[in-house]
Amino acid sequence: MRLLDLYLKGGVIMHLITISLVLMIYVVIEKFLTLRRAKANVKEFIISIRGLVKSGSIPEIIDYCNTHNTPISRIFKQGILKLGFGDEKVREAIEMAGRSEVFGLEKRLNILATIAGVAPLLGFLGTVTGMINAFMTIQALGGIVSPSDLAGGIWEALLTTAYGLIVGIPAYGLYNYFVTKINRLVHEIEIATAEFIDILSSEEFKNQVKSDK
Numbered sequence: 001m002r003l004l005d006l007y008l009k010g011g012v013i014m015h016l017i018t019i020s021l022v023l024m025i026y027v028v029i030e031k032f033l034t035l036r037r038a039k040a041n042v043k044e045f046i047i048s049i050r051g052l053v054k055s056g057s058i059p060e061i062i063d064y065c066n067t068h069n070t071p072i073s074r075i076f077k078q079g080i081l082k083l084g085f086g087d088e089k090v091r092e093a094i095e096m097a098g099r100s101e102v103f104g105l106e107k108r109l110n111i112l113a114t115i116a117g118v119a120p121l122l123g124f125l126g127t128v129t130g131m132i133n134a135f136m137t138i139q140a141l142g143g144i145v146s147p148s149d150l151a152g153g154i155w156e157a158l159l160t161t162a163y164g165l166i167v168g169i170p171a172y173g174l175y176n177y178f179v180t181k182i183n184r185l186v187h188e189i190e191i192a193t194a195e196f197i198d199i200l201s202s203e204e205f206k207n208q209v210k211s212d213k
Contacts, residue, residue, distance in 0.1 A: 131157045
């Protein structure tokens with residue numbers, strides 16, 4: 001029996017699970033691209049920033065951040081732009097930029113988590129409704145049903161559960177994978193931003209900026 005025939009035997013619920021599958025593929029591709037763009041060697045970036053900070057050239061630091069265009073560079077840029085408004089403003093700008101970047105990294109992850117839970121439940125619902133129809137048919141025939149007919153109705157009803165699990169299990173695994181990757185990246189960003197704030201707050205940097213002016 002062809003896969004299409006199996007799919008059609010599952011009924012309307014199969015279409016709902018397919019919609020979940022399409023959404024899962026979209027979110028997974030979007031997350032992979034987001035993390036790929038966000039990926040940066042934070043330690044190397046900090047070393048480069050330290051070198052630029054020693055020169056005290058704010059335009060050079062901003063240009064360097066613009067060139068990289070990663071979450072960490074965008075956060076640093078917001079802090080640099082607030083120089084001259086006080087350490088508290090710099091810290092607030094960095095924290096706000098950090099929250100915005102974390103939100104962007106975590107965006108749509110809830111969809112993946114929902115699919116991981118809903119797809120198997122949809123499959124189970126399809127199985128339940130299929131079993132109900134099978135037993136209604138048995139009752140309508142007065143219970144005179146061959147074992148092969150009963151087995152056929154049962155395996156058709158179980159198709160939706162199998163399909164729901166096929167979609168739900170990868171969605172659950174990918175959700176945990178992305179959560180782990182994002183948490184690791186956020187941890188690196190938090191450490192780097194704390195170090196960057198210390199650099200900007202240092203008297204050495206402030207004196208260098210004043211001397212350039």
